Amino acid sequence: MVSSDTARFGIIRRAKSPQKPPIIRYRDVRGPICEYLASGTRNVNPLISAESMFQHRGTDSSLSALMQDDARNSIEVIRGIQRMQNQLGQYAFSRAPERQPKLTIEGLEISIRADLLVSGTNRRGEAMVGAAVLRMTQSGETSESALFKRREMGLYVATLAKAHVEQNLAQGLQPSNNLCMSIDVQHGDVFCAPVSATRRMNDLMNACRFIVALWPQA
Numbered sequence: 001m002v003s004s005d006t007a008r009f010g011i012i013r014r015a016k017s018p019q020k021p022p023i024i025r026y027r028d029v030r031g032p033i034c035e036y037l038a039s040g041t042r043n044v045n046p047l048i049s050a051e052s053m054f055q056h057r058g059t060d061s062s063l064s065a066l067m068q069d070d071a072r073n074s075i076e077v078i079r080g081i082q083r084m085q086n087q088l089g090q091y092a093f094s095r096a097p098e099r100q101p102k103l104t105i106e107g108l109e110i111s112i113r114a115d116l117l118v119s120g121t122n123r124r125g126e127a128m129v130g131a132a133v134l135r136m137t138q139s140g141e142t143s144e145s146a147l148f149k150r151r152e153m154g155l156y157v158a159t160l161a162k163a164h165v166e167q168n169l170a171q172g173l174q175p176s177n178n179l180c181m182s183i184d185v186q187h188g189d190v191f192c193a194p195v196s197a198t199r200r201m202n203d204l205m206n207a208c209r210f211i212v213a214l215w216p217q218a
Contacts, residue, residue: 012214023066026136029054029074033081033134033185034115037093042085047078054078077136080185087190091179092119093132101168103160106208112160114169118179129170130179130193131161137186150184154191157182159200162193 032050036042057063057071081088093116102109114131122128135157137150162180180193194200 012211016215022064023070025070026074026077029077029136030115030134033078034093034095036081037088037116037132038095042089044082047082051075051078073136073138077185080188084183084185084188084190087188088183091132093117094119096131096169100164103164103167105163106205106212108208108212110160110164110208112157112164114161114164117169118181120176120179122174122176127173128176128179129165129173130176130181131165131169132181132183133157133161135182135184137184150187150189151191154182154184154189155194156200156204158191158193159197159204162197163201163204 029050032046035046036044039046054071054074058068058075060068063071096114096117100113103112104110112133115134116132118130118132120128120130135154141147158181161182162175162177165175165180177193177195177197182191183189184191
């Protein structure tokens with residue numbers, strides 16, 4: 001959606017023949033963050049324990065440089081989520097199911113996973129549901145184009161979260177745009193699914209058609 005067709009084709013080729021990464025960045029920090037946000041009192045003990053573990057990892061010479069670097073970055077993520085108390089305090093989070101069906105758009109399975117479910121009510125008191133996706137990125141660019149791209153990516157992820165809830169996670173409840181969000185932890189931003197998401201959903205559907213059409217040639 002924010003890449004050229006040439007760049008998309010390269011992404012498709014890499015997706016078709018993926019290389020196993022040496023580590024999965026931020027894998028071990030998601031659990032403590034979800035536990036913290038899902039606790040009604042926002043108990044910081046899971047974050048304190050996790051930070052202590054990552055501090056040990058960051059100085060453990062028996063670990064690879066990548067694992068040490070991931071540990072240091074994970075500490076920044078923990079501190080970042082704590083700085084977002086004001087933005088996130090209004091939401092009621094709960095743990096999302098461990099096993100989630102894939103979101104399917106235009107015959108293509110999308111790898112999006114809700115980290116947390118979000119509950120609320122509308123003005124009539126009816127129960128609403130949404131989902132939160134934690135985004136952890138290392139980009140520190142502050143140019144106008146970088147900020148625009150980060151915002152667009154956040155809104156697209158939130159739109160995908162809404163589609164995921166509608167298709168797989170609603171369990172009879174009404175999905176809410178305001179409760180479907182992408183949380184950009186390092187940059188302290190929360191992007192909720194826009195009420196008018198027609199253009200973004202069309203973009204996503206077109207991108208899925210593009211991938212399905214080019215997959216055999218990639």
